[in-house]
Amino acid sequence: MPSAVGVIVLYAVALLLPGGLLGALAGLRGWTLPAAAPLLTYAIAGLAGPLCAAMGIGWSAATFAIVTILVGAVGFGARWLVRRRWPPPERPPTGPDWSRTAHAGVAVAVLVALGFGIAAVLGGIGKLSAIPQDWDAVYHAAGIRYIAETGDASLYGMSHTNWFEGNIESYYPNAYHLVATAVYQMSGAPIPTVLNAHTVLIPGLAALVLAAMVHRFGGRPVLAAATALAVVAITPFYDLLWRGPLLPFATGVALTPLVAVLVRELLDDRRIRPGAAVALVAALAGYLALHPAILVGAILFVLPMLVQRWWGAGRQAAREFGVLVAVGVVAAAASGVLVAGVLSTGGNTEKLDRPAESGAAQAVGEWLVFGHGIDTIQLRLAAIMLLGLVGAARLGGLRWVIGSGLVFGVLFVLTAASTDPTARAIASIWWDDSWRFVGLAALPMAVLIGNGVAEVQRFAAKLIGNRRFVGLATAAAVLLVFVLGTRMLYLERDQQRMTRNTGDDGPAVTWLEVQGMYAIAQIVPPGARVMNDRGDGSAWMYPLTGVKPVAGHYDELRIGPAATVLAARFNQYLRDPEVRAAVAELDIHYVQLDRGFLRSWAARQPGLTDLPGQPWLRVVYSNPDVVLYEIVPVPS
Numbered sequence: 001m002p003s004a005v006g007v008i009v010l011y012a013v014a015l016l017l018p019g020g021l022l023g024a025l026a027g028l029r030g031w032t033l034p035a036a037a038p039l040l041t042y043a044i045a046g047l048a049g050p051l052c053a054a055m056g057i058g059w060s061a062a063t064f065a066i067v068t069i070l071v072g073a074v075g076f077g078a079r080w081l082v083r084r085r086w087p088p089p090e091r092p093p094t095g096p097d098w099s100r101t102a103h104a105g106v107a108v109a110v111l112v113a114l115g116f117g118i119a120a121v122l123g124g125i126g127k128l129s130a131i132p133q134d135w136d137a138v139y140h141a142a143g144i145r146y147i148a149e150t151g152d153a154s155l156y157g158m159s160h161t162n163w164f165e166g167n168i169e170s171y172y173p174n175a176y177h178l179v180a181t182a183v184y185q186m187s188g189a190p191i192p193t194v195l196n197a198h199t200v201l202i203p204g205l206a207a208l209v210l211a212a213m214v215h216r217f218g219g220r221p222v223l224a225a226a227t228a229l230a231v232v233a234i235t236p237f238y239d240l241l242w243r244g245p246l247l248p249f250a251t252g253v254a255l256t257p258l259v260a261v262l263v264r265e266l267l268d269d270r271r272i273r274p275g276a277a278v279a280l281v282a283a284l285a286g287y288l289a290l291h292p293a294i295l296v297g298a299i300l301f302v303l304p305m306l307v308q309r310w311w312g313a314g315r316q317a318a319r320e321f322g323v324l325v326a327v328g329v330v331a332a333a334a335s336g337v338l339v340a341g342v343l344s345t346g347g348n349t350e351k352l353d354r355p356a357e358s359g360a361a362q363a364v365g366e367w368l369v370f371g372h373g374i375d376t377i378q379l380r381l382a383a384i385m386l387l388g389l390v391g392a393a394r395l396g397g398l399r400w401v402i403g404s405g406l407v408f409g410v411l412f413v414l415t416a417a418s419t420d421p422t423a424r425a426i427a428s429i430w431w432d433d434s435w436r437f438v439g440l441a442a443l444p445m446a447v448l449i450g451n452g453v454a455e456v457q458r459f460a461a462k463l464i465g466n467r468r469f470v471g472l473a474t475a476a477a478v479l480l481v482f483v484l485g486t487r488m489l490y491l492e493r494d495q496q497r498m499t500r501n502t503g504d505d506g507p508a509v510t511w512l513e514v515q516g517m518y519a520i521a522q523i524v525p526p527g528a529r530v531m532n533d534r535g536d537g538s539a540w541m542y543p544l545t546g547v548k549p550v551a552g553h554y555d556e557l558r559i560g561p562a563a564t565v566l567a568a569r570f571n572q573y574l575r576d577p578e579v580r581a582a583v584a585e586l587d588i589h590y591v592q593l594d595r596g597f598l599r600s601w602a603a604r605q606p607g608l609t610d611l612p613g614q615p616w617l618r619v620v621y622s623n624p625d626v627v628l629y630e631i632v633p634v635p636s
Contacts, residue, residue, distance in 0.1 A: 004128040007189045007197040008118075014183050015201070018044050018068040022282065025075035027275035030094050032261055035212035036279065038205060039255045043282040044071055045182075046175030046289020049153030050337045058151020061182040082274055094265070095215040101472065102221035109225030109479065110207050116489050117203025117232045121196070121241060123491070124498020128200075129193045131540065132501050133508045135598065136244040139553050141191045141543035143177040144184055149546065153178055155341040161542060162552035165560020171341040175289035176248035191543045198251075199241055203232040206254035210446060213257040216264055217397040222457045222475040226482060227450030233381060233489035234442040235497055236372050239435055242501035246436070252287060252294030253439055259283065259298040260305050266327070267309075267320050277327055284331035285338070292342045293430045297408075297440055304403025354432045356419050363416040363434075367409045370445075372416075372438045376493070380486050381449055388451035394458070395451055405444035412437035453482050506596035508537030513594050514544065516626030520592060521545035523620055523628065529586050530628075531566060535602040536594040538626075550586060554598055562586050570607035573616055574634070579607075583631070591617065591629040 002010065019040030023033050048067040049059055057063060098106075122128065131137075143158035150157065158177060159170035184194045207228035214224035231237060240250035262283050266276040287295040310317035332339055358366070365371065370378035392399055414423040415434040430436045457478040464470050483489055504511040517540065524530060524547050532538040534551035541547045550563050559567075562582035570591075573579050593608060611617055617629040 002187055002189065004193070004197070007128065007183070007187050007193055008200060010187050011183050011194070011197045012201060014179055014186075015041050017041075018064070018071070021068065021072045022075060023279060025072065025079050025275070026279040026282075027273060028265070028279055031212035031215045032094060032265065035209045036258055036262065036283065038251075039258055039286040040279070040282050041179060041286075042175040042251075042290055043286035044068065045178040046173065046338065047285055047335065049174060049178045050155050053152060053154035053157065054337075059147055059153035059178060059181065060151060061185040063151075064178070064182040079275070096218050096220075098215070098221055105472075105475070106211055106215075106221050106224045106228070110204070110211050110228045112483075113207035113228045113232045114201075114204030116229075116491060117207070118200045120203065120232065120238060120491055120494040121200045121498050123495040124242070124500075125196060125502040126499075128196045129190055130196065130502035131192045131509050131514070132195060132242075132245055133503060133506065133537075133598070134242065134244050134501060135554055136246060137195065138508075138537075138539045138543060139172075139555075140177065140180075140247055141195060142539070142552055143172075143174065144180045144191050144194065145543050145546065147174070147177055147181040148184055155337065161548075162539075162555060163558060163560070164552075165562055168558055168560065169344070170558070171345050173248065173289050173291055173338065173341070175286065176251060195247065199245065199247065202241060202250050202254050203237065205251070206231045206237065206443065206446075209255055209257050209261075210443065210450075213261050214398065214447065214450070216261045219395070219398055220454055222478070223447075223450050223454040225450075225475070225479055226453035227447050229479065229483060229489060230381070230384075230449035230453075231442060231446035233378070233486055233491075233494070234446060235370055235374065235378060235490060235494055236435075236438045237442040238494045238497050239373060240439040242498050243435060245501060249291045249294060249436065250439070252290040253297070253436075253443070255287075255290075256294065256298050256301050256440065257443055259287070259302045263302055263305070263324070267323065272323060277330075280327050281331045281334055284328070285335040288335050288338045288342070293436070296429055300407050301404050301440075301443070304400040304407070307403065308397075308400040357416045357434060360413060360417040363413040364409075366416070367412055367438060367441060370442075372412075373435065374497070378486075378490060378493075381490075384452035384482070385445060385448045386452070387455055388448035388453075391451060391455035392448075394455065395447075398447060398451075401444040401447045405441055405448065408437050408441035408444070412441060453478055506537070507600070508596060508598040509540050509594075510596055510625050512623050512625035513537065513596065514540075516594075516621065516623050516628070517541045517544050517547070520590075520621055520626075520628050521547050524590050527587075528590065529588055531570060531583075531588050531591040531608075533593060533605050533608050534567065535597050535599065535605070537596055537598055538592050538594045541592065549592070550588065566607055567605045568607050571610050571614070572607075573614075573631070589631055590620075591631070593627050593629075595625040 015038040019037035020033060022040045022044065023036050028036055044067060052059055052063060142161040146158045146161050147153060155171050155174060156169040158174060159172055163170050180194055184191060210231055211224040211228045214227055240246050240253060262280045266280050287298050369382040392402060412434050415427040415437055424432055457474050460474040460478060461471050529548045529550055532549045532551050534554060534556055539549055539552050541549050542552060550566060562585050565578055565582045569576055569579050616632060616634045618632045619627060620630045621628040
C-alpha cells in the first residue's frame with residue numbers, strides 16, 4: 001500500500017491524465033489545459049461508466065485506462081481528419097502575454113495555495129485514514145466499494161447499498177465514485193484514505209481554476225496569484241468539505257469557473273473550432289455527471305459574463321447565443337443517460353422544508369464577512385475585498401464576477417432567511433441548503449479579494465516607480481504581506497472547522513467500533529446481511545470491511561418493507577411471524593449495535609431496544625463500543 005503522499009499523488013494523476021489528454025486533443029493550451037483536465041476526466045468517467053454498464057462491461061481501473069486510451073485514439077483520429085480537410089484557423093491569444101517570470105510566479109502561488117489547502121484539511125482531520133463522520137460520507141464510501149466489488153457503473157447501482165428491496169431505483173450521479181474506484185483499486189488504500197486523498201486536493205483545484213480564469217480574461221499575474229491564495233483562506237469553502245462532506249458537489253464548486261473559460265475559448269474564434277466545442281460539451285457533461293446542481297450553478301455563474309460580453313453587441317450576441325444553444329443541445333444529447341437519470345428523480349425524492357436559519361440582515365452580514373455558521377468573522381478578507389470593489393473598474397474583462405457573487409449571495413440570503421415558497425422552490429435544486437450557496441459565493445469573492453491585493457500592489461509600484469524589477473518586488477512583497485496579514489490565510493481557523501469532520505471518538509464511528517467491524521468481518525459469512533441500527537454509524541461496516549448491513553445509510557426514506565418492519569419490531573422476533581419472515585427474506589443471522597450515534601438527538605430504533613438477555617440472541621463479539629449477536633434457534 002502506498003504512503004499517504006503516494007495516494008494523494010496517484011489521485012492527482014488520475015484526475016489530470018485522462019482529461020488532460022482529451023483537452024490537449026481538443027486544442028486547449030496554457031493555463032486552461034491543466035485547469036480543465038479534472039472536469040474532462042469526470043466527463044469521460046461519467047459518460048463511459050453507464051455505457052459500460054449497459055454493455056455488460058464491469059468498471060475497474062483497467063476499464064478506465066482502456067476508456068482513456070480509446071478516447072485518445074478517437075480524438076487523435078478525428079483531429080487528424082478535421083485538420084486534413086479544414087486547416088485550422090489562426091488562433092487568437094488565450095490570455096495576456098505574461099512573461100515567463102510571471103507564469104512561474106503564478107504557478108508558485110498556486111502550489112502554495114495547494115499546500116495551504118492540504119494543510120487546512122489534513123491539519124483538521126489529523127490523518128489521511130480518518131473516517132469522515134458526517135451524513136453523506138458513508139454513502140460515497142459505500143458507493144466506491146460497491147462499484148469496485150460488482151463493477152456496476154450504472155447510475156442506479158450504488159444506491160442498492162441502502163435501497164436493495166423491491167424495484168426502488170434511486171439515481172445519483174457517479175462520476176466522482178467511478179474515478180475514486182479506480183484510485184482505490186490502483187492504490188490498495190482503505191476507502192477513507194481514498195476519500196481524504198481527494199478532499200485535500202479540492203482547495204488547490206479551486207486555486208488552479210481561478211488562476212486560469214483570471215489569465216483567460218486578461219487579468220494581471222498578481223491578481224491571479226492573489227486570487228489563488230484567497231480562495232484557500234475562505235472558511236465557507238471548507239464548510240463543504242466537513243459538513244456532509246459534500247464531496248462531489250464541492251469538487252464541482254471548485255471546477256465551476258471553468259465554464260466561463262471554456263465559453264470564451266469557444267466564442268473568441270470567428271470560425272468555431274470543433275475542439276473548443278468538444279471541450280465545452282464535455283465540460284457540461286462533466287458538471288452533470290458530478291452533480292446536477294453544479295450544472296445549474298455553472299450556468300448562473302457564467303450568465304453575468306455573457307451579459308457583459310453581449311451588452312450592445314447586437315448581431316454578434318445573437319450569433320453567439322445560437323452557438324451556445326447548439327452546444328447545449330449537443331451536450332444534452334451526449335449526456336442523454338444522465339439527463340434521463342436527473343428526470344427520474346422527480347418522483348423519487350422527498351421535499352425538504354428546512355426552517356429559516358436567521359434574519360435577512362444577519363444573513364447578509366454572514367455572507368459579506370465570511371461568518372456563516374461560525375461565531376467569528378474573516379474581517380481582514382472582507383476589508384481587502386472592499387478595496388477590490390473600490391478598484392473594480394480595473395478588473396476589466398472580469399468585472400462580471402461581481403454579478404456572479406451577487407447571484408449566489410442573494411440565493412444564500414433567501415435560503416437562509418426566507419420561508420417564501422418561491423424561494424424554497426428555487427433553492428430545492430440545491431437541496432434547500434444555504435451552505436452550498438455561500439460556498440459557491442466564495443469563488444467570485446476570492447477574485448474581488450485578489451483584486452484588492454492587486455490594487456495595493458499597483459499603488460505601491462506606482463509610488464516607487466513602475467519599472468519591471470519594482471513590479472516583481474512589490475508583487476512578491478504584497479502577496480507575502482497578504483499571507484502573513486491574514487494569519488497564514490486563516491489556516492488555524494480553517495483547520496478548526498475541519499476538525500468537525502473526523503475523530504477517533506465519533507460521533508458516528510469510534511476507533512473501538514472500527515476495530516470491532518474488522519473483527520466482525522471475520523465472523524460473518526461472506527454475502528450475509530447484518531441487522532443494524534440506522535443512526536449509530538454501523539453502516540460503515542460495508543465501506544470498511546465489505547459486510548453488508550440492513551441499514552446501509554442514515555437515510556430511512558423509501559426503504560423496503562422488510563427493513564421497515566425490522567427497524568420497528570425486530571425485538572419481537574419470537575412472537576411476530578412477520579418479523580421472522582423479514583429476517584428470513586434478508587438472510588439475517590447476526591445483529592450489530594454500536595455505542596455512538598451520528599446525531600446527538602438520535603435514539604436506538606424501536607425494534608433494536610431491549611436485545612440484551614433475549615434467549616434467541618447470543619453474543620459472539622463485543623468490546624466497549626460494539627456488540628455482535630448471533631440469532632440462535634430456541635424451542636418453540
